Amino acid sequence: MFVRIVKMSFHEKDIPAFLDHFHTMKTHIRNAPGNRLLELYQDKNNPCVFFTYSYWETEQDLENYRNSTLFEGVWTFTKKLFNAKPEAWSVNKLVSLE
Structure with missing residues (x-):
């Protein structure tokens, strides 16, 4: 399993639409x-900045999603709505304490 982190920055006026x-799309x-x-x-200091964290079983699962009509629509x-180029990282989770 690995984690996909995406950083997105929006124009303030577009945050409600995002x-x-x-x-609407999160369950899908x-x-x-x-x-x-x-x-x-x-982000607590810059409310125009958001991050998504998603956990995927395999890299192929993420690629399948990224090539889907669902992703295309999202x-x-x-x-x-972006006011800056998004950034994305795929990382392996090494430790998790709950």
């Missing part, structure tokens, strides 16, 4: 084959 769309994204967790975070809508 959040509405995310809340979470139910994509191989997805085990989906979380959305908002990304086509979301990328119009």
Whole structure:
């Protein structure tokens, strides 16, 4: 299992549209084959910056999602709202304490 972290920055006026769309799509994204967790975070110091954390069983599962019509619809809508280029990382979780 690995974690995909995506940093996105939006124009302030577009944050409500992003959040509405995310809340509409979140269950579909979470139910994509191989997805085990989906979380959305908002930066405490810059409310225009958001992060998604998603856990995937395999890299192929993420690639399948990224090549799906679901992702195409999510990304086509979301990328119009960006005020900076998004950044993404795929990382292996090494330790988790709960």
